[in-house]
Amino acid sequence: MAFDVARVRGLFPALGDGWVHLDSPAGMQVPEQVATAVSTALRAPVSGPGGVFPASQRAEAIVAAARRAVADLVGGDPAGVVLGPNPAVLLARLAEALGERWLIGDEVVLSRLDDQANTAPWLRVAQRAGATVRWAEVDIETCELPAWQYGELVSPRTRVVAVTAASGAVGTRPDLPKIVAAAREHGATVVVDATSSAPFVPLDITELGADVLVVSASAWGGPAVAALAFADPAVLDRLPATNLDPRAQGPERLELGQHAHPLLAGLVASVDYLAELDDAATGSRRARLTTSLGSAKSYQAGLLSRLVAELRSLRHVMVLGDAMRRIPALAFTTADRRAADAVAELARLGICAFADDTPTGVFAALGVGEVGGAVRVGLAHYTNAVEVDQLVEAVKALKP
Numbered sequence: 391m392a393f394d395v396a397r398v399r400g401l402f403p404a405l406g407d408g409w410v411h412l413d414s415p416a417g418m419q420v421p422e423q424v425a426t427a428v429s430t431a432l433r434a435p436v437s438g439p440g441g442v443f444p445a446s447q448r449a450e451a452i453v454a455a456a457r458r459a460v461a462d463l464v465g466g467d468p469a470g471v472v473l474g475p476n477p478a479v480l481l482a483r484l485a486e487a488l489g490e491r492w493l494i495g496d497e498v499v500l501s502r503l504d505d506q507a508n509t510a511p512w513l514r515v516a517q518r519a520g521a522t523v524r525w526a527e528v529d530i531e532t533c534e535l536p537a538w539q540y541g542e543l544v545s546p547r548t549r550v551v552a553v554t555a556a557s558g559a560v561g562t563r564p565d566l567p568k569i570v571a572a573a574r575e576h577g578a579t580v581v582v583d584a585t586s587s588a589p590f591v592p593l594d595i596t597e598l599g600a601d602v603l604v605v606s607a608s609a610w611g612g613p614a615v616a617a618l619a620f621a622d623p624a625v626l627d628r629l630p631a632t633n634l635d636p637r638a639q640g641p642e643r644l645e646l647g648q649h650a651h652p653l654l655a656g657l658v659a660s661v662d663y664l665a666e667l668d669d670a671a672t673g674s675r676r677a678r679l680t681t682s683l684g685s686a687k688s689y690q691a692g693l694l695s696r697l698v699a700e701l702r703s704l705r706h707v708m709v710l711g712d713a714m715r716r717i718p719a720l721a722f723t724t725a726d727r728r729a730a731d732a733v734a735e736l737a738r739l740g741i742c743a744f745a746d747d748t749p750t751g752v753f754a755a756l757g758v759g760e761v762g763g764a765v766r767v768g769l770a771h772y773t774n775a776v777e778v779d780q781l782v783e784a785v786k787a788l789k790p
Contacts, residue, residue: 392670393685399772401663402611410777413742414768415558415719417608418589424612427659431652438648449651456654457641459661460617462676464584464603465594470623472641473649477585477604477616478507482514483644484602484618485550487629488579489515492549499543499551499578501526502755503535503562508552508583508604509751521549528755533560533711537568548578555598556587559752559766561694561716563587570599585609585616589664589771590690590717592683595621611771612660613653618644667771690769693778694718697769700782706789710756710764718769721746721753726790729763736765739784743767 399405404419411419431452437445439453457468474480489512498516500509502525516523524543528535535553544551551573556563566582573580582600584593589610595603606616620626623640631643638645665675667682698720701707706725724732729745736743746753747763758764767781 392668393682393689394669395689395772395774397669398667399774402772405772408740410741410780411770412767412773412777412781413744414589414770414773415586415766416744417606418611418770419772420613421611421660421663423663424656424659428613428652428656431655436651449649452651452654452658453649455658456615456617459658459675460605460619462674463588463593463605463661463664463679464619465596465676466603466619466621467623469640470620470626472618472620472626472644473654474616474618474645475650476507476608476614477583477606478511480604480616480618480644481507481581481583482511483632483646484581485511485515487632487644488550489519489521490630492516492519492521494520495547496521497524497545497548498522499524499526499540499548499553499573501535501553501564502528503533503557503560503564503752504552504554504583505558505585506750507585508554508581512550512552522547524548526553528562528752530756532713533557533562533752533756534713535562535564537565537572540569540572544572544576544578546576548573548576550579550581552581552583554586555582555584555593555603556591556717556719557752558586558717558719558768559746560711560713560721561719562711562713563591563715563717565715566598566600574599586719587717590683590687592680592687595619601625607657607660610660610664612663613650613656615650615653615657617657686771690718690771690773693769693773693775694720696775697778697782700778701785704786704789707785710758718773719766720768721758721764721766722785723758723761723764724785724788724790727762727788729765731762732765732788735788736781736784739780739787741781741784743781 665678671678671681
Protein backbone atom coordinates (compact mmCIF):
# COMPACT_ATOMS: atom_id res chain seq x y z
CA MET A 391 0.00 0.00 0.00
CA ALA A 392 1.24 3.47 -0.86
CA PHE A 393 -0.71 6.34 0.67
CA ASP A 394 1.36 9.50 0.17
CA VAL A 395 -0.33 12.36 2.02
CA ALA A 396 2.03 14.93 0.49
CA ARG A 397 0.96 13.84 -2.99
CA VAL A 398 -2.70 13.89 -1.98
CA ARG A 399 -2.37 17.41 -0.54
CA GLY A 400 -1.02 18.57 -3.87
CA LEU A 401 -4.37 17.71 -5.47
CA PHE A 402 -6.24 20.38 -3.45
CA PRO A 403 -5.84 24.02 -4.49
CA ALA A 404 -7.95 25.15 -1.50
CA LEU A 405 -5.24 24.06 0.94
CA GLY A 406 -3.21 27.06 -0.16
CA ASP A 407 -5.36 29.33 2.01
CA GLY A 408 -3.15 28.69 5.05
CA TRP A 409 -5.90 27.27 7.27
CA VAL A 410 -5.87 23.87 8.98
CA HIS A 411 -9.01 22.26 7.60
CA LEU A 412 -10.38 19.90 10.24
CA ASP A 413 -13.92 20.63 9.06
CA SER A 414 -14.36 17.49 6.96
CA PRO A 415 -17.59 16.40 8.74
CA ALA A 416 -19.22 19.19 6.70
CA GLY A 417 -17.53 17.96 3.51
CA MET A 418 -13.95 17.77 2.29
CA GLN A 419 -12.28 20.35 0.12
CA VAL A 420 -12.50 19.83 -3.65
CA PRO A 421 -9.60 18.27 -5.59
CA GLU A 422 -8.51 19.95 -8.80
CA GLN A 423 -9.69 17.13 -11.06
CA VAL A 424 -13.25 17.47 -9.74
CA ALA A 425 -13.31 21.24 -10.29
CA THR A 426 -11.92 20.73 -13.80
CA ALA A 427 -14.54 18.09 -14.63
CA VAL A 428 -17.37 20.37 -13.53
CA SER A 429 -16.05 23.41 -15.42
CA THR A 430 -15.41 21.35 -18.55
CA ALA A 431 -18.96 19.99 -18.50
CA LEU A 432 -20.31 23.53 -18.03
CA ARG A 433 -18.52 24.65 -21.19
CA ALA A 434 -19.61 21.67 -23.30
CA PRO A 435 -22.97 21.56 -25.10
CA VAL A 436 -25.29 19.49 -22.89
CA SER A 437 -29.04 19.20 -23.34
CA GLY A 438 -31.91 17.19 -21.91
CA PRO A 439 -32.09 13.44 -22.43
CA GLY A 440 -34.12 11.73 -25.14
CA GLY A 441 -32.74 13.53 -28.20
CA VAL A 442 -30.83 12.05 -31.12
CA PHE A 443 -28.35 14.94 -31.30
CA PRO A 444 -24.90 14.96 -29.62
CA ALA A 445 -25.73 17.39 -26.78
CA SER A 446 -28.59 15.17 -25.62
CA GLN A 447 -26.56 12.00 -25.97
CA ARG A 448 -23.78 13.64 -23.94
CA ALA A 449 -26.25 14.27 -21.12
CA GLU A 450 -27.36 10.64 -21.13
CA ALA A 451 -23.72 9.49 -21.11
CA ILE A 452 -22.93 11.66 -18.09
CA VAL A 453 -25.89 10.25 -16.13
CA ALA A 454 -24.94 6.68 -17.03
CA ALA A 455 -21.33 7.32 -16.01
CA ALA A 456 -22.47 8.74 -12.67
CA ARG A 457 -24.58 5.65 -11.96
CA ARG A 458 -21.61 3.39 -12.79
CA ALA A 459 -19.28 5.41 -10.56
CA VAL A 460 -21.58 5.12 -7.55
CA ALA A 461 -22.12 1.42 -8.25
CA ASP A 462 -18.35 0.89 -8.25
CA LEU A 463 -18.06 2.77 -4.96
CA VAL A 464 -20.65 0.65 -3.13
CA GLY A 465 -20.24 -2.64 -5.00
CA GLY A 466 -23.73 -2.42 -6.47
CA ASP A 467 -25.58 -2.36 -9.77
CA PRO A 468 -25.79 0.88 -11.82
CA ALA A 469 -29.45 0.03 -12.53
CA GLY A 470 -30.15 0.52 -8.81
CA VAL A 471 -28.51 3.94 -8.42
CA VAL A 472 -30.85 6.92 -7.88
CA LEU A 473 -29.22 10.36 -8.24
CA GLY A 474 -30.26 13.52 -6.44
CA PRO A 475 -29.13 16.76 -4.80
CA ASN A 476 -28.35 15.56 -1.25
CA PRO A 477 -29.04 12.73 1.20
CA ALA A 478 -31.85 14.58 3.00
CA VAL A 479 -33.88 14.97 -0.20
CA LEU A 480 -33.28 11.42 -1.39
CA LEU A 481 -34.10 9.88 1.99
CA ALA A 482 -37.28 11.97 2.16
CA ARG A 483 -38.36 10.61 -1.24
CA LEU A 484 -37.52 7.08 -0.16
CA ALA A 485 -39.45 7.43 3.10
CA GLU A 486 -42.49 8.78 1.27
CA ALA A 487 -42.37 5.90 -1.21
CA LEU A 488 -41.89 3.13 1.35
CA GLY A 489 -44.31 4.67 3.86
CA GLU A 490 -47.21 5.06 1.44
CA ARG A 491 -48.58 1.64 2.37
CA TRP A 492 -47.89 1.78 6.12
CA LEU A 493 -50.80 1.23 8.49
CA ILE A 494 -51.55 2.06 12.10
CA GLY A 495 -49.48 -0.28 14.25
CA ASP A 496 -46.62 -0.65 11.77
CA GLU A 497 -43.20 0.19 13.17
CA VAL A 498 -39.94 1.85 12.13
CA VAL A 499 -36.69 1.53 14.08
CA LEU A 500 -34.35 4.54 14.20
CA SER A 501 -31.15 5.26 16.14
CA ARG A 502 -30.01 8.13 18.34
CA LEU A 503 -26.63 7.91 16.59
CA ASP A 504 -28.05 8.94 13.22
CA ASP A 505 -28.03 12.34 11.61
CA GLN A 506 -31.41 14.04 11.23
CA ALA A 507 -31.31 13.34 7.49
CA ASN A 508 -31.96 9.67 8.30
CA THR A 509 -34.45 10.21 11.12
CA ALA A 510 -36.65 13.22 10.26
CA PRO A 511 -38.16 11.72 7.04
CA TRP A 512 -39.10 8.47 8.81
CA LEU A 513 -40.58 10.34 11.78
CA ARG A 514 -42.71 12.44 9.45
CA VAL A 515 -44.04 9.47 7.48
CA ALA A 516 -44.62 7.41 10.63
CA GLN A 517 -46.63 10.20 12.23
CA ARG A 518 -48.84 10.52 9.16
CA ALA A 519 -49.44 6.78 8.94
CA GLY A 520 -49.94 6.28 12.68
CA ALA A 521 -46.91 4.01 12.78
CA THR A 522 -44.83 3.49 15.93
CA VAL A 523 -41.25 4.76 16.14
CA ARG A 524 -38.83 2.72 18.23
CA TRP A 525 -35.38 4.07 19.13
CA ALA A 526 -32.02 2.34 19.43
CA GLU A 527 -30.05 4.15 22.14
CA VAL A 528 -26.34 4.92 22.37
CA ASP A 529 -24.09 3.95 25.25
CA ILE A 530 -23.37 7.35 26.82
CA GLU A 531 -19.92 6.25 28.01
CA THR A 532 -18.56 4.86 24.75
CA CYS A 533 -20.98 6.29 22.17
CA GLU A 534 -21.37 2.76 20.84
CA LEU A 535 -24.72 1.70 19.37
CA PRO A 536 -25.20 -1.74 21.00
CA ALA A 537 -26.41 -4.17 18.36
CA TRP A 538 -28.06 -6.51 20.90
CA GLN A 539 -30.92 -4.08 21.42
CA TYR A 540 -32.14 -4.56 17.85
CA GLY A 541 -33.16 -8.09 18.76
CA GLU A 542 -35.71 -6.50 21.09
CA LEU A 543 -36.61 -3.49 18.94
CA VAL A 544 -37.34 -5.23 15.64
CA SER A 545 -40.64 -7.10 15.47
CA PRO A 546 -42.90 -8.64 12.82
CA ARG A 547 -44.55 -5.20 12.47
CA THR A 548 -41.25 -3.44 11.68
CA ARG A 549 -41.25 -2.08 8.14
CA VAL A 550 -37.92 -0.19 8.09
CA VAL A 551 -34.72 -0.18 10.11
CA ALA A 552 -32.78 3.03 9.36
CA VAL A 553 -29.25 3.22 10.74
CA THR A 554 -25.98 4.99 10.05
CA ALA A 555 -22.82 3.25 8.89
CA ALA A 556 -20.78 5.81 10.86
CA SER A 557 -21.48 8.92 12.91
CA GLY A 558 -20.03 12.12 11.53
CA ALA A 559 -20.34 13.59 15.04
CA VAL A 560 -18.49 11.13 17.26
CA GLY A 561 -17.04 8.71 14.70
CA THR A 562 -18.77 5.52 15.90
CA ARG A 563 -19.20 2.71 13.37
CA PRO A 564 -22.02 0.39 14.51
CA ASP A 565 -21.91 -3.37 14.07
CA LEU A 566 -24.07 -3.37 10.94
CA PRO A 567 -24.05 -7.13 10.23
CA LYS A 568 -25.71 -7.85 13.58
CA ILE A 569 -28.23 -5.05 13.13
CA VAL A 570 -29.05 -6.24 9.63
CA ALA A 571 -29.43 -9.82 10.87
CA ALA A 572 -32.05 -8.68 13.40
CA ALA A 573 -33.93 -6.82 10.68
CA ARG A 574 -33.75 -9.76 8.26
CA GLU A 575 -35.29 -12.07 10.84
CA HIS A 576 -38.56 -10.14 10.48
CA GLY A 577 -38.27 -9.07 6.84
CA ALA A 578 -37.72 -5.36 7.53
CA THR A 579 -36.16 -3.10 4.90
CA VAL A 580 -32.70 -1.86 5.97
CA VAL A 581 -31.70 1.68 4.98
CA VAL A 582 -28.08 2.55 5.75
CA ASP A 583 -26.79 6.12 5.74
CA ALA A 584 -23.20 5.74 4.50
CA THR A 585 -22.67 9.48 4.04
CA SER A 586 -19.98 9.79 6.71
CA SER A 587 -18.34 6.39 6.17
CA ALA A 588 -17.99 6.37 2.38
CA PRO A 589 -14.87 8.62 2.31
CA PHE A 590 -13.03 6.39 4.78
CA VAL A 591 -14.24 2.79 4.59
CA PRO A 592 -14.54 0.46 1.57
CA LEU A 593 -18.24 -0.27 1.06
CA ASP A 594 -19.92 -3.41 -0.22
CA ILE A 595 -23.71 -3.28 -0.22
CA THR A 596 -23.94 -7.06 -0.57
CA GLU A 597 -21.65 -7.79 2.38
CA LEU A 598 -23.41 -5.20 4.52
CA GLY A 599 -26.75 -6.77 3.72
CA ALA A 600 -28.40 -3.37 3.31
CA ASP A 601 -31.37 -2.92 1.02
CA VAL A 602 -30.54 0.74 0.37
CA LEU A 603 -27.38 2.78 0.92
CA VAL A 604 -27.16 6.56 0.69
CA VAL A 605 -23.91 8.41 -0.08
CA SER A 606 -23.00 12.05 -0.68
CA ALA A 607 -20.17 13.11 -2.97
CA SER A 608 -19.46 16.31 -1.03
CA ALA A 609 -18.35 14.14 1.91
CA TRP A 610 -15.21 13.08 -0.02
CA GLY A 611 -14.54 16.26 -2.00
CA GLY A 612 -17.08 15.84 -4.76
CA PRO A 613 -19.85 18.23 -5.80
CA ALA A 614 -23.16 18.66 -4.01
CA VAL A 615 -24.87 15.53 -5.34
CA ALA A 616 -25.90 12.30 -3.64
CA ALA A 617 -27.15 8.85 -4.51
CA LEU A 618 -29.33 6.03 -3.22
CA ALA A 619 -28.01 2.59 -4.13
CA PHE A 620 -30.55 -0.27 -4.11
CA ALA A 621 -29.19 -3.78 -3.61
CA ASP A 622 -32.04 -5.10 -5.80
CA PRO A 623 -32.81 -2.70 -8.67
CA ALA A 624 -36.13 -4.49 -9.30
CA VAL A 625 -37.48 -2.93 -6.08
CA LEU A 626 -37.55 0.47 -7.78
CA ASP A 627 -40.31 -0.54 -10.18
CA ARG A 628 -42.48 -1.58 -7.23
CA LEU A 629 -42.25 1.80 -5.49
CA PRO A 630 -44.58 4.75 -6.08
CA ALA A 631 -42.96 7.09 -8.59
CA THR A 632 -41.75 10.62 -7.81
CA ASN A 633 -40.85 11.45 -11.40
CA LEU A 634 -43.36 13.61 -13.28
CA ASP A 635 -43.00 11.36 -16.32
CA PRO A 636 -45.43 8.43 -15.93
CA ARG A 637 -43.21 6.36 -18.22
CA ALA A 638 -40.18 6.59 -15.90
CA GLN A 639 -38.60 3.24 -15.07
CA GLY A 640 -35.89 2.03 -12.72
CA PRO A 641 -33.93 4.68 -10.79
CA GLU A 642 -35.61 7.47 -12.74
CA ARG A 643 -38.81 6.76 -10.79
CA LEU A 644 -37.32 8.45 -7.71
CA GLU A 645 -35.64 11.29 -9.61
CA LEU A 646 -37.41 14.62 -9.94
CA GLY A 647 -36.54 17.29 -12.49
CA GLN A 648 -33.54 17.56 -14.78
CA HIS A 649 -30.14 16.42 -13.54
CA ALA A 650 -27.34 18.92 -12.87
CA HIS A 651 -25.09 17.33 -15.50
CA PRO A 652 -21.92 19.30 -14.70
CA LEU A 653 -22.18 18.20 -11.07
CA LEU A 654 -22.68 14.59 -12.13
CA ALA A 655 -19.51 14.88 -14.23
CA GLY A 656 -17.80 16.07 -11.05
CA LEU A 657 -19.24 13.08 -9.18
CA VAL A 658 -17.56 10.72 -11.64
CA ALA A 659 -14.25 12.58 -11.26
CA SER A 660 -14.54 12.46 -7.47
CA VAL A 661 -14.96 8.68 -7.44
CA ASP A 662 -11.95 8.42 -9.75
CA TYR A 663 -10.05 10.57 -7.23
CA LEU A 664 -10.94 8.12 -4.44
CA ALA A 665 -9.68 5.25 -6.60
CA GLU A 666 -6.32 7.05 -6.98
CA LEU A 667 -5.63 7.74 -3.29
CA ASP A 668 -3.18 4.84 -3.35
CA ASP A 669 -1.03 5.38 -6.44
CA ALA A 670 -0.03 1.72 -6.35
CA ALA A 671 -3.63 0.50 -6.73
CA THR A 672 -4.32 -1.48 -9.91
CA GLY A 673 -7.16 -3.22 -11.69
CA SER A 674 -10.73 -2.11 -12.24
CA ARG A 675 -12.04 1.06 -10.64
CA ARG A 676 -13.85 -1.07 -8.07
CA ALA A 677 -10.61 -2.87 -7.21
CA ARG A 678 -8.67 0.40 -7.02
CA LEU A 679 -11.33 1.91 -4.77
CA THR A 680 -11.08 -0.99 -2.36
CA THR A 681 -7.27 -0.75 -2.23
CA SER A 682 -7.12 3.04 -2.02
CA LEU A 683 -9.75 3.41 0.69
CA GLY A 684 -8.10 0.62 2.64
CA SER A 685 -4.79 2.48 2.46
CA ALA A 686 -6.39 5.77 3.48
CA LYS A 687 -8.19 4.03 6.35
CA SER A 688 -4.89 2.69 7.73
CA TYR A 689 -3.17 6.06 7.42
CA GLN A 690 -5.99 7.95 9.13
CA ALA A 691 -6.34 5.35 11.89
CA GLY A 692 -2.78 6.19 12.95
CA LEU A 693 -3.46 9.93 12.91
CA LEU A 694 -6.72 9.55 14.80
CA SER A 695 -5.13 7.36 17.46
CA ARG A 696 -2.43 9.98 17.96
CA LEU A 697 -4.95 12.81 18.18
CA VAL A 698 -7.24 11.02 20.63
CA ALA A 699 -4.31 10.06 22.87
CA GLU A 700 -3.02 13.64 22.95
CA LEU A 701 -6.43 15.13 23.68
CA ARG A 702 -7.17 12.59 26.43
CA SER A 703 -3.91 13.57 28.13
CA LEU A 704 -5.22 17.12 28.63
CA ARG A 705 -7.02 17.42 31.95
CA HIS A 706 -9.36 20.17 30.75
CA VAL A 707 -10.56 18.17 27.73
CA MET A 708 -13.16 15.39 27.57
CA VAL A 709 -13.26 13.38 24.34
CA LEU A 710 -16.78 12.08 23.79
CA GLY A 711 -17.04 8.35 23.31
CA ASP A 712 -14.54 5.55 22.92
CA ALA A 713 -15.95 3.30 20.20
CA MET A 714 -13.97 0.26 19.11
CA ARG A 715 -14.65 0.88 15.40
CA ARG A 716 -14.75 4.40 14.08
CA ILE A 717 -14.07 6.86 11.30
CA PRO A 718 -11.65 9.80 11.85
CA ALA A 719 -14.20 12.19 13.35
CA LEU A 720 -14.49 13.16 17.00
CA ALA A 721 -16.05 15.60 19.42
CA PHE A 722 -14.79 16.97 22.70
CA THR A 723 -15.67 19.47 25.39
CA THR A 724 -13.38 21.84 27.27
CA ALA A 725 -13.73 22.75 30.94
CA ASP A 726 -15.35 26.10 31.73
CA ARG A 727 -15.63 27.09 28.09
CA ARG A 728 -18.56 27.00 25.71
CA ALA A 729 -17.91 25.19 22.43
CA ALA A 730 -18.72 28.33 20.45
CA ASP A 731 -16.01 30.24 22.33
CA ALA A 732 -13.54 27.38 21.88
CA VAL A 733 -13.98 27.20 18.11
CA ALA A 734 -13.71 30.99 17.88
CA GLU A 735 -10.33 30.76 19.57
CA LEU A 736 -9.30 27.87 17.29
CA ALA A 737 -10.30 29.97 14.29
CA ARG A 738 -8.14 32.82 15.58
CA LEU A 739 -5.26 30.35 15.44
CA GLY A 740 -6.13 29.30 11.88
CA ILE A 741 -7.95 26.03 12.62
CA CYS A 742 -11.36 25.16 11.13
CA ALA A 743 -13.68 23.35 13.55
CA PHE A 744 -17.36 23.37 14.48
CA ALA A 745 -19.33 24.00 17.66
CA ASP A 746 -22.40 21.80 18.06
CA ASP A 747 -25.13 21.84 20.70
CA THR A 748 -27.79 20.19 18.53
CA PRO A 749 -30.81 19.21 20.66
CA THR A 750 -31.30 15.98 18.68
CA GLY A 751 -29.37 12.81 17.96
CA VAL A 752 -26.27 11.68 19.78
CA PHE A 753 -25.46 15.05 21.37
CA ALA A 754 -28.95 15.26 22.84
CA ALA A 755 -28.52 11.74 24.27
CA LEU A 756 -25.21 12.77 25.81
CA GLY A 757 -26.58 16.03 27.25
CA VAL A 758 -23.90 18.04 25.50
CA GLY A 759 -26.08 21.16 25.33
CA GLU A 760 -26.04 21.38 29.13
CA VAL A 761 -22.27 22.00 29.13
CA GLY A 762 -22.21 24.52 26.30
CA GLY A 763 -21.95 22.15 23.35
CA ALA A 764 -19.09 20.14 21.86
CA VAL A 765 -16.24 20.96 19.50
CA ARG A 766 -16.37 18.77 16.38
CA VAL A 767 -13.37 18.01 14.19
CA GLY A 768 -12.67 15.51 11.46
CA LEU A 769 -9.61 14.33 9.58
CA ALA A 770 -9.59 14.30 5.79
CA HIS A 771 -7.49 12.49 3.20
CA TYR A 772 -5.19 15.51 3.13
CA THR A 773 -4.76 15.92 6.90
CA ASN A 774 -1.16 15.40 8.06
CA ALA A 775 0.60 14.94 11.39
CA VAL A 776 1.69 18.58 11.51
CA GLU A 777 -1.94 19.72 11.43
CA VAL A 778 -2.88 17.26 14.16
CA ASP A 779 -0.09 18.68 16.31
CA GLN A 780 -1.30 22.21 15.60
CA LEU A 781 -4.76 21.30 16.84
CA VAL A 782 -3.39 19.71 20.00
CA GLU A 783 -1.27 22.78 20.79
CA ALA A 784 -4.24 25.06 20.17
CA VAL A 785 -6.48 22.99 22.45
CA LYS A 786 -3.82 23.08 25.15
CA ALA A 787 -4.11 26.88 25.06
CA LEU A 788 -7.82 26.57 25.88
CA LYS A 789 -6.95 25.54 29.42
CA PRO A 790 -8.96 27.67 31.90
